[in-house]
Amino acid sequence: MKMRKIKSGLLVAVVTTGAMFALESCKSDPASPGFEYMPDMYRSASYKAYEVNPVFADSTGARLPVKGTIPRNGMYTNYVPYEYPNTNEGYEAAGTSLKSPLAATAPIIAEGKRLYGIYCVHCHGEAGDGQGWLVTGGKFAGVPSYQAQLKDLPEGKMYHTLMYGKNMMGSHSSQLNMTERWSVVRYVQTLQKAVPQQPILQQLQLKTVLKRNNPLRRDELRYI
Numbered sequence: 001m002k003m004r005k006i007k008s009g010l011l012v013a014v015v016t017t018g019a020m021f022a023l024e025s026c027k028s029d030p031a032s033p034g035f036e037y038m039p040d041m042y043r044s045a046s047y048k049a050y051e052v053n054p055v056f057a058d059s060t061g062a063r064l065p066v067k068g069t070i071p072r073n074g075m076y077t078n079y080v081p082y083e084y085p086n087t088n089e090g091y092e093a094a095g096t097s098l099k100s101p102l103a104a105t106a107p108i109i110a111e112g113k114r115l116y117g118i119y120c121v122h123c124h125g126e127a128g129d130g131q132g133w134l135v136t137g138g139k140f141a142g143v144p145s146y147q148a149q150l151k152d153l154p155e156g157k158m159y160h161t162l163m164y165g166k167n168m169m170g171s172h173s174s175q176l177n178m179t180e181r182w183s184v185v186r187y188v189q190t191l192q193k194a195v196p197q198q199p200i201l202q203q204l205q206l207k208t209v210l211k212r213n214n215p216l217r218r219d220e221l222r223y224i
């Protein structure tokens with residue numbers, strides 16, 4: 001007898017609980033999730049990025065990064081802080097202590113050459129003699145030669161100039177990332193060591209001397 005009472009009691013409890021669940025889950029509002037077990041697991045108590053946020057005066061949930069924050073990935077790979085200031089002292093300090101992290105390997109020099117052909121050649125010239133077509137075309141002046149004035153320029157100063165620019169040369173820090181800047185510096189170093197081209201005036205003088213003393217024909221002299 002006692003056993004039967006317990007059994008029916010249990011049955012009532014199970015049916016009631018089932019009915020409660022059934023009724024709770026049959027709401028007419030389609031947007032309602034119905035019964036949620038531990039809703040904190042679905043809905044976090046913190047504000048979402050694009051939600052109105054009363055904590056901040058401007059009510060924007062998505063905050064700007066802290067001033068001085070540096071992007072590490074994405075399109076600005078290699079964006080690292082540059083600690084030499086844009087002053088004469090910074091320039092000199094870069095010259096003595098800033099060293100390239102890239103070895104002068106053939107692929108790096110080749111990449112530097114490619115970039116040089118895009119960003120530098122029109123002023124500095126293919127041979128690095130400062131005779132790019134903007135200079136020879138009379139649009140720009142005062143570009144030094146890597147083999148003459150800049151023969152002994154250390155790599156740190158080159159990099160510094162690429163970061164900040166120097167007098168008439170603008171900064172290239174937004175066009176080239178760190179690896180690209182150092183690659184182009186590696187290529188410029190090969191130009192520093194290249195045999196300087198004969199200045200045009202000397203070539204002309206040479207021609208005259210040759211013409212005077214040489215039995216070569218006029219058309220052959222054209223190719224000297």
Ligand code: HEC
Pocket residue numbers: 116119120121122123124140141142143144150153157158161162166167168169170172184185188
């Ligand atoms: C618009 C023309 C122009 C372009 C483009 C240009 N330069 Fe220059 N560059 C100059 C001029 C002018 C100077 C001389 C600056 C001075 O000393 O007054 C110079 C100087 C330099 C120097 C010597 C800096 C020093 O410390 O004395 C280096 C190295 C150099 N450029 C490398 C480059 C490289 C690499 C590129 C391409 C990424 C480049 N330049 C693009 C015009 C240009």
